[in-house]
Amino acid sequence: MGDQYRSTKHSAAALDVPIMPNRPLAHVADPDPIGRIALRANKASGFIENEAFDPELLVYDDRYQNSLAFSERFNAHLSEVAELLRARFPKGARVVEVGCGKGDFFRLLSKGDYFSCRGFDAAYEGNDPRIERRFLSAEDRMVCDFVVLRHTLEHIRAPHDFLAFLRDIFGDVPIYIEVPDVDWTLKNQAFIDITYEHVNYFTRLALLGLFEPASVPEGGSLFDDQYQFVIGRLGALAPSFVESYRSDAWEGLEFDSLFPDVGSTIGKIEATLKDRRSAYVWGAATKGCMFLAHCARLGQVLDSVAFAVDSNPAKVGGFLPFSHVEICGPERFMAEASADGLLIVANPAYEGEIRRNLAGSRLASMEIVAL
Numbered sequence: 001m002g003d004q005y006r007s008t009k010h011s012a013a014a015l016d017v018p019i020m021p022n023r024p025l026a027h028v029a030d031p032d033p034i035g036r037i038a039l040r041a042n043k044a045s046g047f048i049e050n051e052a053f054d055p056e057l058l059v060y061d062d063r064y065q066n067s068l069a070f071s072e073r074f075n076a077h078l079s080e081v082a083e084l085l086r087a088r089f090p091k092g093a094r095v096v097e098v099g100c101g102k103g104d105f106f107r108l109l110s111k112g113d114y115f116s117c118r119g120f121d122a123a124y125e126g127n128d129p130r131i132e133r134r135f136l137s138a139e140d141r142m143v144c145d146f147v148v149l150r151h152t153l154e155h156i157r158a159p160h161d162f163l164a165f166l167r168d169i170f171g172d173v174p175i176y177i178e179v180p181d182v183d184w185t186l187k188n189q190a191f192i193d194i195t196y197e198h199v200n201y202f203t204r205l206a207l208l209g210l211f212e213p214a215s216v217p218e219g220g221s222l223f224d225d226q227y228q229f230v231i232g233r234l235g236a237l238a239p240s241f242v243e244s245y246r247s248d249a250w251e252g253l254e255f256d257s258l259f260p261d262v263g264s265t266i267g268k269i270e271a272t273l274k275d276r277r278s279a280y281v282w283g284a285a286t287k288g289c290m291f292l293a294h295c296a297r298l299g300q301v302l303d304s305v306a307f308a309v310d311s312n313p314a315k316v317g318g319f320l321p322f323s324h325v326e327i328c329g330p331e332r333f334m335a336e337a338s339a340d341g342l343l344i345v346a347n348p349a350y351e352g353e354i355r356r357n358l359a360g361s362r363l364a365s366m367e368i369v370a371l
Helices: 072-088 104-109 159-170 182-187 204-208 239-245 262-272 286-298 330-336 348-358
Strands: 015-018 034-037 039-042 047-050 094-098 116-120 146-150 174-180 200-202 218-222 227-233 250-253 279-282 305-309 342-345 367-370
Touching: 015 286, 047 239, 072 104, 072 146, 072 218, 072 227, 072 348, 094 104, 104 116, 104 146, 146 159, 159 239, 174 182, 174 200, 182 200, 200 204, 204 218, 204 227, 262 286, 262 342, 262 367, 279 286, 286 305, 305 330, 342 348, 348 367
Parallel strands: 094 116, 094 146, 146 174, 279 305, 279 342, 342 367
Antiparallel strands: 015 034, 039 047, 039 250, 047 200, 174 227, 218 227
16 A cells, blocks of 8 residues: 555544434434544555444435435436446346435436336335335345446445345346545545545455456446446455455554645635635535535634535435534525625536536626635
8 A cells, every 4th residue: 555545553543523414404403413433444455444433323214315416417427327337238137226325327227228127225215116215135135137336335334245245135247336436535635525424435456356356347437536436246256355354454544644634725715715705515415514524623614604505405404414504505595695705616526517507697706616
């Protein structure tokens, strides 16, 4: 592992953070549980995890709103992935999406009946009979031609055990896995991507290392390199990953050493706000929530934030955990935001889309800072 993994020999100092950024509070006074992040890295595999993670703290119910499909930019990403899978698997193939969320990708994948699709997720809210509102169990056995696992594996401790669980259910079939790319996170100092919900952080080496090299798993980058994918076979899971995970080849990682510029980044934004009326944060998902959580931790910026903006109507009217900033829709932002305010865009991938939305409006000249 390279110098970017500066570490301590013992457990890293824990960081207190909101447990579920995508589960807005209905009221400011609602219970607001806090979790701890204590990262450690496996020197053999390049895999990183939060050793303080407790899955019992996570609640995936109707209040959990992780859909990003209200963005043109994100929908373009989903379409790209759907086309990638159509190019690799034949028409009529039977696919199961495990952890299909609100069904956004499922709808694209099943469009035109190219694939025969089935989905599972306890947080699903729709009425598609092909999606079961539950998690898979050890009693499940089903036949399919490939499995899709998008942005699910980072939420499950001991990912090799979960993949072995899927192998027991589906057998030796191909699986498409998509997760955030922690190499990109570290290179771009995206400290807001470190969140309690994600117990796992995969380097590219670690993601490919889930499968035997001889099986030739296919991998690549997506969504401006923020995400990565691998296509491997469940029958070719690598024992070496399990061995390294169960070994003592771990080192604690200090958050402040991994992301030394958190204070200066937030400090620069604080200085920019000196002569402005208000700040607004576009994006009330993980990145926006974690940015405001760090602002609260450092005692900067937060007092100037009027509200957070999100295109997902299910989040509007709620409050972000930890910072308790109100979540509003784009319509209120366009009507109430001050043109001399500062717009903080939580994810740089959406900056172009947001600028296009503001073009021609009274907010067209508003200064924008992308994190």
